[in-house]
Amino acid sequence: MTTNITINETANYKKRQCNELAEHLRHMGLEKEALSLKNCSSFITYALFEDYKKVSDIRMCQKRYCPICGDMQRSQHSHKMSTIVDTLTRYNSNLITISLELTLRNNSVDHIRKDIKTLKTAWSKIVKCKAIKPNIIGYVYYIHPKYTNQDEYNEMNTHNHMHVIIFFKEVVEEHLKVEYWTEIFKRTANLPYTPYVHLRMLENKEAIITKANYAAKPLEIKHISKKDIKVYLEQIKKQRLITMSQSLNKIYKPLAIKKFTELTSEYKGRVTQYWEQDHYQLTEV
Ligand SMILES: [Zn+2]
Numbered sequence: 001m002t003t004n005i006t007i008n009e010t011a012n013y014k015k016r017q018c019n020e021l022a023e024h025l026r027h028m029g030l031e032k033e034a035l036s037l038k039n040c041s042s043f044i045t046y047a048l049f050e051d052y053k054k055v056s057d058i059r060m061c062q063k064r065y066c067p068i069c070g071d072m073q074r075s076q077h078s079h080k081m082s083t084i085v086d087t088l089t090r091y092n093s094n095l096i097t098i099s100l101e102l103t104l105r106n107n108s109v110d111h112i113r114k115d116i117k118t119l120k121t122a123w124s125k126i127v128k129c130k131a132i133k134p135n136i137i138g139y140v141y142y143i144h145p146k147y148t149n150q151d152e153y154n155e156m157n158t159h160n161h162m163h164v165i166i167f168f169k170e171v172v173e174e175h176l177k178v179e180y181w182t183e184i185f186k187r188t189a190n191l192p193y194t195p196y197v198h199l200r201m202l203e204n205k206e207a208i209i210t211k212a213n214y215a216a217k218p219l220e221i222k223h224i225s226k227k228d229i230k231v232y233l234e235q236i237k238k239q240r241l242i243t244m245s246q247s248l249n250k251i252y253k254p255l256a257i258k259k260f261t262e263l264t265s266e267y268k269g270r271v272t273q274y275w276e277q278d279h280y281q282l283t284e285v
Helices: 009-027 031-039 067-091 109-126 178-188 205-215 226-236 246-261
Strands: 043-049 053-058 096-103 136-147 158-168 196-202 242-244 267-276 279-284
Touching: 009 031, 009 067, 009 279, 067 205, 067 242, 067 246, 096 109, 096 178, 096 205, 109 136, 109 158, 109 178, 109 226, 136 205, 136 226, 136 246, 158 205, 178 196, 196 205
Parallel strands: none
Antiparallel strands: 043 053, 043 267, 096 158, 096 196, 136 158, 136 242, 267 279
């Protein structure tokens, strides 16, 4: 059987990064997390067809900080966004896209989950506002529980914020003012201080995808101090950090199904890619 699979250096590089991070976590005393990274993608079985291949068996850790899984989720997301933007621009000649960054005051690492909840609750209130809801087509938000260890004596080591991409079918002047979003965010998040908000127009598809690709990047955890890493990982456990509005998911779903059902070539066999010391090997199964 001739396989249409080749292993490129990028796959080897990513798995090495993944194993390095596993080693790092082991040194931090996080055996379980280390093991799940070590096992991630160490076996991948593909079903081969005449002109494409499909993964039929894989064990991935699904962690947002995993160099393999985080990167895969990011590229799947960017692809999804690209399809959605194409459809939106086709049907909305006046499409206006805004990028927002909503930031909470620095907090201690054990407050991440609370901060995530504050951000999510505020956002769901914002999109229900009468002055916003009828004007938007959809949105996607990305929560960044960002750890900064500029000062080891400073307990306020997380900088929790969210990036939002909003698609408008129509905007009023207010929607383009940063003061407007600052006020509404302060109110919906019930903050006793004025939060930092950044607003930017995304002029074209390239700008939207660049933003989405940045915002969906894997979580960085290697710089987190030993005293905080365990709490940080506990706090982000099972937290959904990327959320797309139902309206955008509805646009994408039928397109994804269509793409899948169009594939009809002949089945050729299976091949497994496995990790051996420091690189992937292939074997027929
Ligand atoms: Zn993984």
